[in-house]
Amino acid sequence: MRYALCVVAGLLASCSHVSTRHYVDVVNDSSDSVIALSGEAPGSETWKPLQLDGTFNGACLEGGYIGEAMVALPNGQGCMVDLLVEFVHRRALLISAVNVCKRNRLYLGRAWQQAMLHVT
Numbered sequence: 001m002r003y004a005l006c007v008v009a010g011l012l013a014s015c016s017h018v019s020t021r022h023y024v025d026v027v028n029d030s031s032d033s034v035i036a037l038s039g040e041a042p043g044s045e046t047w048k049p050l051q052l053d054g055t056f057n058g059a060c061l062e063g064g065y066i067g068e069a070m071v072a073l074p075n076g077q078g079c080m081v082d083l084l085v086e087f088v089h090r091r092a093l094l095i096s097a098v099n100v101c102k103r104n105r106l107y108l109g110r111a112w113q114q115a116m117l118h119v120t
Helices: 002-015 108-119
Strands: 023-028 034-040 067-072 080-087 092-099 105-107
Touching: 023 034, 023 108, 092 108, 105 108
Parallel strands: 023 105
Antiparallel strands: 023 067, 034 080, 080 092
16 A cells, blocks of 8 residues: 555655647638747747747648648747748748637737737
């Protein structure tokens, strides 16, 4: 019995150090292809490139709903993240404070339209 308690205590201790990795399904519903996606903790200046896994051509996230990828955020990132989206025609979109714990799908075209509403 003592051995079983030691094993359970060891497992619980090892699990407490495991950090949660969050994933976001990114859908490019804009007309332009995305060539890069980076993420960071809100307010930080250290952008980390994010891998666009599962893209059709492996290099970019094509526009028009055809481009969709499951993006893994770095371990230990937490729930809040800023995303920097770079489009093929040198446009950039900053999406601030995305809660990836509550939101697991992100539509880039809709985010771009929302950003344009706040500019004008």
